[in-house]
Amino acid sequence: MRHTKLVLVVLVLAAVSFTGCLKNPVTGRIGPSWDIPLEVPLISGEITVQDWASDLLPEDFDPEQPLVLEFNESIQVDVTELGETAGLPLDGFSMEAELLEDEFEGDFGDIDVEIEIEVNLNMADFETDIEFTSISFAQGVLSLTFEGITPGSLEISSITIGDAELEGEDNTFIVDGITVERDAALKLQGTLTEIGFESVTMLAEFSNVKFDQLVFVVDEQELAADELGMEPVEFGIDFGDLAEVFEWISDMEALLIVEVDNPSGIPMDLGGLQLKITGQGGEDNFINFADAEVDVEGTVTTYTISPANIMEIFRSEPQTVALDGTFQVGSAEAVVIDPNTEITLSVSMTAETVFTIDYDQDFEDWILRTTEVAQQDELEKGLEFISKPALFAEVSNGLPVGVELWLDMSQDENDWNDAVSLDLGLISAAEVDDSGRAVKPRTGLLELPVNDEVQDFLKKGGFIRVRTKLATEGKSGTEQLVITPSDAVEYRIWAEVSVKVNQ
């Protein structure tokens, strides 16, 4: 019997030791409790510089060489408008000459009938506002009117200008295809029904004209840029969240090339022009053609400028580029002008992303974005079955600059003074070679624990923003860095939660 009791005691002790206490001391419930860790991938991807700058890359580029950003736009200027401004007779012109009676040749004996007359002149005898050497008409109408004689009493039926013979009626002649030299001989043939005048003033008016060519002296004059009739070139550059990166850069190599192809022959000097670059905020930055190196080849004049204010321009995110200032047209001597051409003005800005960062400067924070977060009504319920929620982001940084990041949480979108800030961590710059080019990415882990502060915020809702700042990582002085199109940032974001079991 004593043994039976002993065995029973052993059995009871074994049962108690197997089951431990009657209740779980942590949960107060019967049975074990534990947390099941779950990692939930949320987003991942890779952004290369090439992807980001795809709209700005030249057609041909080497992804392993420094990134060259290129903005190209070109416009055409109608020579007609410029010509008119410069005094070209593109809408027609008139000439005037006085014909004395004794210059009329004919049989003046019988005044009762009309007599045939012939007048020999020289084009140089005509007075005109335009100073041309020759004009080649593609089309046009020459109308003659006479003053100092009874209208209709002098009818010119044939005109010979140089080698060209024109037949017409009612003193009107088609001038299509002829060339009028300023010193060409002019012979008028026709009929006259009235005599006894001393002189007749002949007005020759060329209308409905189109020219093949003018050999012309354009008066030297200064014109305002808007006389070119050039609409502002739309650049519409939007760097988005990355715009403020340019605040961190001290200097950058950039080149502005303005190419003017002027096959019209109108002499132009654009040295007084400026490019007015208007940024997203409406601010203007100017680039002076006067600072340019000028190269002329054929009809093409190239202005090459290294703008000193390139960083200001980039920071402004250029939206439009317009011509401003003045320019010179004209020449002392006659020039051959083809009014049927267009003047093409091409603006090309290239920026090579070899830049300098001064690590001694105070870097401003860069607000990546501000987002409203709705009140998370069900968070409380969700936290009943999960614990230790956290967000993680692993970033493999292939860029030669590093950043620190914070998450700010505020109830007021416009007041961040009392915001709760969480230090997310550091993304180190990639390892660079002597030229400042990234050669090996560095990986950083950012953690956003959904702690009590974050939970309180999520329960109320509000605004969050991601704030970043260039990470100096102990560097000082200036450092040259190079960005290449192949530089990439890989990232993946995941959530970690622990599912409570029996808690």
Added chain:
Amino acid sequence: MMGGIAVKSRQVLIFLLVLVSVVGMASAVQAANPGAVAIADGLEFGISVEAKTATNSFSYRHLGLLNKHWTDEQRMSVADSLAESGIILTAAADANVFVQYDNYRLSGGVMGEAEVTIPEKLGGLAFRGITLEQIEGGELNFDFSEIQGQGGAYAAGGLTAVFSVADFFELPLKDIQVGIAGRYLYGLAYGETDFNGTLEYIEEDGSARIISKDLDLTALYSRKGQGWAFDAGVFAQVNPKLAVDLSVENIGQMVWTDVSGRRYSRLGEWEVARFGFDTDTFEFDFDFADGEEIEEEELADQEDIIWKLPLKVRLGVEYEFDRQVTLRGNVRQTRYHSGTTDFGVGGEVEYRPVAFVPITVGADYSTHQQFAMDAGVGLRFDNFNLNLNAQNLQSLFLSSGKGMGVAFSMGLQF
């Protein structure tokens, strides 16, 4: 957005328990070697109760964690104890009464048995959780067909006849008994599941997706069944110390009729859940399927379910070393309804520090269960016996074993 998941943590535990409690018909309807039944001297009555449960996962060393909040190390220790071939949980209980007169025993009882199998990969999720590496490695795909469950309860009544045939043969044996038994089985309840389809947890475009393909769960049940089972065996007492027995048990089958059930299915590929993050709005994108498109179908007049009993052939030997020590061994082969065969061999030492307190230590190997150690303690009197037995699978040592089992039996006869 965490809406739609209003599951409380306790429910998670309940879910896990439910998952492992899908009942299933297990290895053996109560059977024994009829040749080993002791011939009564006149009229005898008896009653017995037996219960046992076993799993090839977990371990006795984890019993101390039963009412604790686990550390990560403890949680992983539990996870590592899961059987790689799949978590198998079995439970069985029966209560029997018999009336025996000389060579004939009339017995009846009620029994229930259940077995559930869960693939280790799926069961391990509850302990190991999910890592990004698993997702990226494409490891999180689950074949539901690996989940199996059957279970049933039935009543049995039968007659056992045992005879001593030593007098008929001139063998150098102390005694030899031959026995046969027949049992009528009356089904009370039966259920089985047929689970098919796959579930995959993948990463796509940076977000996580849970994809199901051809989900098809059929649960069949019946409350009516009947069948027969026969056992035959020989028991030989070679000399006062050595005994040998050979038996063939569970020749027969049960037929479950009036089978009905319910089927839940959604064929094709569909998205169970998606987790993402919208970087433009800083919002989480959690989408859960609402389950409305899972077809639910009542199944009636299903085909009868024929369940062949696990046929077991066993050869055993027992040697009484001295007054306090008995050695036992057995070789056995069991052929299951599923067509699989389990070959096993085991040995046991029984030590009796006091004549009525047997303490046993044994080792067993079977192709299904691998290696197991067991130990038991009991009380054994002429009219009463009680045994408590514990089993530790796959290791000689409690600290490293995988799996455990406990069995309890009690008998009274007079």
